[in-house]
Amino acid sequence: MNLKAAPVRLSTTSADFEAEFKARLHWSAEADxxxxxxxxxxxxxxxxxxxxxxxxxxxxxxxxxxxxxxxxxxxxxxxxxxxxxxxxxxxxxxxxxxxxxxxxxxxxxxxxxxxxxxxxxxxxxxxxxxxxxxxxxxxxxxxxxxxxxxxxxxxxxxxxxxxxxxxxxxxxxxxxxxxxxxxxxxxxxxxxxxxxxxxxxxxxxxxxxxxxxxxxxxxxxxxxxxxxxxxxxxxxxxxDMIAGPSEILVLADGSTPPDWVAMDLFSQAEHDELAQSILLCPDAAYIERVQQEIDRLLPSMPRAEIIAASLNGRGALIQTRSMEEACEISNRIAPEHLEVSSSEPHRWEPLLRHAGAIFLGAFTSESLGDYCAGPNHVLPTSGTARFSSPLGVYDFQKRSSLIEVSEEGAQALGHVASVLAHGEGLQAHARAAEMRLRSPKP
Amino acid sequence: MNLKAAPVRLSTTSADFEAEFKARLHWSAEADxxxxxxxxxxxxxxxxxxxxxxxxxxxxxxxxxxxxxxxxxxxxxxxxxxxxxxxxxxxxxxxxxxxxxxxxxxxxxxxxxxxxxxxxxxxxxxxxxxxxxxxxxxxxxxxxxxxxxxxxxxxxxxxxxxxxxxxxxxxxxxxxxxxxxxxxxxxxxxxxxxxxxxxxxxxxxxxxxxxxxxxxxxxxxxxxxxxxxxxxxxxxxxxDMIAGPSEILVLADGSTPPDWVAMDLFSQAEHDELAQSILLCPDAAYIERVQQEIDRLLPSMPRAEIIAASLNGRGALIQTRSMEEACEISNRIAPEHLEVSSSEPHRWEPLLRHAGAIFLGAFTSESLGDYCAGPNHVLPTSGTARFSSPLGVYDFQKRSSLIEVSEEGAQALGHVASVLAHGEGLQAHARAAEMRLRSPKP
CATH class of the missing domain: 3.40.50.1980 (Nitrogenase molybdenum iron protein domain)
Structure with missing residues (x-):
């Protein structure tokens, strides 16, 4: 077996970055x-x-x-x-x-x-x-x-x-x-x-x-x-949400052993060929070392073929100008899993607005979160972290508003409701409020 | 104009109650x-x-x-x-x-x-x-x-x-x-x-x-x-949710002026012909008085035709054996708006499990809540209060899990994650966890 996993290499300073980035990100949930x-x-x-x-x-x-x-x-x-x-x-x-x-x-x-x-x-x-x-x-x-x-x-x-x-x-x-x-x-x-x-x-x-x-x-x-x-x-x-292929985004400042990062990228890629693993890092030499670890580790992986297909088809190693820029790009992607593989994760966390789960620091591999850290592993995919949340207790609860208007309160609120209801042409609404007034309207 | 609004009269003691109740409740959201x-x-x-x-x-x-x-x-x-x-x-x-x-x-x-x-x-x-x-x-x-x-x-x-x-x-x-x-x-x-x-x-x-x-x-x-x-x-x-026709359910113990209840039923019915107004009450004489108020008040309503169509087509005045039974039926309906028109609303509130908004006591007309009490008036309809909630701040927020595993934590969690990942056949997941162990597996 002469398997090769070479995620596409992009740089944010390159003229065609936007086009290549968008092409790589594209995954359509369109119904068949x-x-x-x-x-x-x-x-x-x-x-x-x-x-x-x-x-x-x-x-x-x-x-x-x-x-x-x-x-x-x-x-x-x-x-x-x-x-x-x-x-x-x-x-x-x-x-x-x-x-x-x-x-x-x-x-x-x-x-x-x-x-x-x-x-x-x-x-x-x-x-x-x-x-x-x-x-x-x-x-x-x-x-x-x-x-x-x-x-x-x-x-x-x-x-x-x-x-x-x-x-x-x-x-x-x-x-x-x-x-x-x-x-x-x-x-x-x-x-x-x-x-x-x-x-x-x-x-x-x-x-x-x-x-x-x-x-x-x-x-x-x-x-x-x-x-x-x-x-x-x-x-x-x-x-709950409609799940697409699973994704990981690793934001790396170069301080994590590169074999750890390579394996974290694998751990997403091994799910299936459509899974997506992306590395964002300002350090070109570090990106190169991660690629070397990918090459070294791949042959030992039982699911090497799936990993290679996923990384070749949808993976990316992206060199950014800075960690700040990496955070901005991460917000555009709104990844399901976001590893902040940095020696100062709390410096970057406040900049990260959209993600299903944020894994802080080199010791927090996604797989620890997947199985047993405690938080839920059912997370919004395909950019839906822009508007949705991890599965949680709140998904199994619902809320009922409670309102108990006192007689006093009905006097204050009654006039407001009456004016607005008449404005909307809903006279029964208005009269229901007016009936509760101590001095009903003439 | 000789308009008449006569919501169907049902009694839970009647042999055909179940069938009539179900027929009345039925509203299909099936797509056209x-x-x-x-x-x-x-x-x-x-x-x-x-x-x-x-x-x-x-x-x-x-x-x-x-x-x-x-x-x-x-x-x-x-x-x-x-x-x-x-x-x-x-x-x-x-x-x-x-x-x-x-x-x-x-x-x-x-x-x-x-x-x-x-x-x-x-x-x-x-x-x-x-x-x-x-x-x-x-x-x-x-x-x-x-x-x-x-x-x-x-x-x-x-x-x-x-x-x-x-x-x-x-x-x-x-x-x-x-x-x-x-x-x-x-x-x-x-x-x-x-x-x-x-x-x-x-x-x-x-x-x-x-x-x-x-x-x-x-x-x-x-x-x-x-x-x-x-x-x-x-x-x-x-x-947010997909809204059906609006509904009100009034649970009455007979202590509220019957014209207030009649007007509250109107205030839902005036929305449109498909809106639904239901009264649940153990007191037959009180139900009769509400019907009399409906007859008396209807001619004065500008939207009388819509009200009559709604009440005749989808309304119901239901006599129950008890307030407890009324609460059970309310839970089956899971109404959008639920008025507890009772002198002891806090006695019944704990029995009410499914509703968009619960209006407690005679002074809390639905219309006060619709306009200005404070809670949201965008509420789950057609029984969806069984699993969904009023529109709220939470609909405009999303959550990201935060996980920061310490080096110590990675030792405890790594073994657990490794066992479970191997059990699922996801070896890269296992190795990502194992790499963080101080004494890696042999």
Whole structure:
């Protein structure tokens, strides 16, 4: 094997930088019309035929010949058995990761997910009541990208939020179950689990069938069919973000061992050919050393072919004029994962406005965050960090405004509401306010 | 005019209650295929032709014969002039409402929208940084449903969040501008405003044109074309919820003057024929008195025809066995607006899990909340309060996880990450963690 991984080399001082940069960044989430049609048909069919349709598609797409829906449910005992069958080291790692993820999300709930209220001078009470969702569905991909860590990252925040029932779906093509995924479901406190996937699983969760309970929200990553299905059922149920290929951006000032940076770029590239790894650094010599480490380390990587395809197709090593400029470019990219591989990460962090997760300092490899540091690894991709956030406790809660207007308050507010309502031509609104006045309008 | 408004009378003790209740509740948000196709074409056209396409559609749909995009921009001076031209009473009402909405949303930001972090025993820093969106678009409906209060409710939370630029779009069919809407944009601190609407305005904001700046998120209600366009551009930009018809649910224990309740039901029904007003009450005699007040008050209402159509088509007066049962039914409906018209509202509030806004006590008419109590009036409709929240400061912020693993922390976490990464077959992830260990694996 004579594999070579050579991410494109760009420099911000080059005349054609803008064009090359934009070309490299471009990734289109545009829907594929053929996929859209297939998904629309599957959704309609599951809505109409329920369990029967789910069974048909599961037979067809996952080659699962079962005689009824009960055979597609994973029992609590089965999940526990999967956990108990693991080597001690894996059991401990799963439990440690779950504990750390739980602690972080408990802090998150405390910081931003509690009910609040206040009374104004008129005695009017205003606030918000924060409550958990009743029932959520978490989608866990099967096959080659079956990640037990994703089970933790979806189920633990739901649990911390106080969600009553967590329904997991995970396809098991050909009947192959991933014991780590089942074990993670046990550790994370999943309520019920079904071995279904694809658009049919999304439909079953969104509409409910005789066997699959209808949920209030569906979270978790999936392939293009799953993404299209989630987008279509949005409104009937809540959904989290639509995930694109994973990305890492490393901002380096040259102080981190270059083999660490090379491996961090690999750790993103190994996900799939469309994953994107970018290095931004003002130091040309350091960039060269990272490339040398890429060359040295690549042959030893079991997933070398995927890594090479990703780095050659979508990777970039970009020399910037300064770290400040690197921060600006990072803001334009709004990366999912942003490593500030610098000896002074807190100097640059305030300049970084858009990113899913920011990893500060050389010791904070993205992979520590992916598995067990505590924060969620479900993060906004493809620049959506400009407007969206990591999956969190807040995704499994909703808010209700609380308003209690005192008799006194109704006097002050009534006149304002009356004027504005008349201005909008909504006279019943105005009169409802006026009726509460002690001296009603003539 | 011999108009009659007779909401259907149901009782939970009746044998066919479930069937009648479900039939009454049913409202389908299913997409209309014809609208979907029109919208898809408009989006593609605006993406391709930019300003030219926006001009064409504005000419066609809004009958605005202008010679270029500049004529479609409302200047800051024009917004200010609109404000200054208003009667003092309307100016004061707008400013009072804006001030109260601002105070409430500032409290909301403080309670749930600030950055936070902590360090664990190993010195690892974990937290979230909360930052405002750079630029948002707010859609304000034109024509018969042009509501200045909606301008405040969208723009003020964006402003409080710290959004850099707030771009307002509002169609002005036939060139008719609503001075209250323009004045509200002035009061709320809108950055730029354009007289465009429909799917073409959503497309212009989502993709950007030479004249219309591309935004990060689009909020605000609109008709079926706007809703479909927002759903389609979701992912390219963020969107708020997709709004259905407005609804009110009144839980009454019989202690509120029945004409107040009748008018509160009217205040929802007057929005449009599809709006829904429901009364839940254990007291049959009180329900009868509310119906009498409906009969007495209806003829005096300027929008009596719309009110009657809404109440006859979608309204309901439901007798329950108890207030407890009324609360259960309310949770099934998950109403947008929920009035607890009771002498002991705090007895029932803890039982109410799903609602956009909860109005406590007889003096808290929905209309006070709609205009000026402070909380947002953009609320989840059609049962989506089961999983979504009022528009708020949080809709104009996003979060980035912060992780700084200390050298000590990397030792503890590295082993866990390595075990889990190997379990997932992601060796580069494992090695990135292992490289940070002081005693690397053999």
């Amino acid at each position: 019309a053929a996929i859209e049609q297939v998904v629309a048909d599957i959704l309609a069919d599951v809505q109409r035929r329920g369990d029967e349709a789910v069974l048909d598609y599961t037979r067809r797409f996952d080659r699962l010949e079962v005689d009824g829906m009960p055979a597609l449910e994973l029992t609590a005992a089965e999940l526990r058995a999967a956990f108990e069958s693991l080597p001690a080291q894996q059991r401990d790692a799963l439990e440690t990761a779950a504990r750390r993820v739980r602690t972080y999300h408990e802090a998150q709930k405390k910081a931003s997910g509690e009910s609040w209220s206040y009374r104004d001078a008129d005695g009017t009470l205003l606030g918000q009541k924060v409550t958990p969702l009743d029932r959520v569905g978490i989608y866990v991909p099967g096959g080659k990208a079956a990640y037990p860590s994703s089970v933790l990252m979806n189920a633990v925040p739901a649990h911390v939020a106080g969600v009553g029932e967590i329904i997991m779906v995970v396809p098991t093509p050909g009947g192959e179950k991933n014991p780590l995924v089942l074990a993670a479901a046990h550790v994370a406190g999943v309520t019920r689990a079904f071995t279904i996937g694809g658009a049919q699983a999304v439909a079953a969760l969104a509409y409910g069938t005789r066997t699959i309970p209808k949920v209030d929200k569906i979270t978790g990553p999936g392939n293009a069919y799953v993404a299209s299905a989630k987008k279509r059922v949005f409104g009937t149920v809540g959904i | 295929a014809a609208i979907e196709q029109v919208v898809a074409d408009i989006l593609a056209d605006v993406q391709r032709r930019g300003d030219e396409a926006v001009l064409d559609y504005t000419r066609r749909f809004d009958r605005l014969e202008v010679d270029g995009m500049p004529a479609l921009e409302l200047t800051a001076a024009e917004l200010r002039a609109a404000f200054e031209s208003l009667p003092a009473q309307q100016r004061d009402a707008l400013e009072t409402a804006a001030r109260r909405v601002r105070t409430y949303h500032e409290a909301q930001k403080k309670a749930s929208g600030e950055s936070w972090s902590y360090r664990d025993a190993d010195g690892t820093l974990l937290g979230q940084k909360v930052t405002p969106l750079d630029r948002v678009g707010i859609y304000v409906p034109g024509g018969k449903a042009a509501y200045p209060s909606s301008v405040l409710m969208n723009a003020v939370p964006a402003h409080v969040a710290g959004v850099g630029e707030i771009i307002m779009v509002v169609p002005t069919p036939g060139g008719e501008k609503n001075p209250l809407v323009l004045a509200a944009a002035h009061v709320a601190g809108v950055t730029r405003a354009f007289t465009i609407g429909g799917a073409q305005a959503v497309a212009a904001l989502a993709y950007g044109t030479r004249t219309i700046p591309k935004v990060d998120k689009i909020t605000g209600p609109g008709n079926a074309y706007v809703a479909s366009a927002k759903k389609r551009v979701f992912g390219t930009v963020g969107i």
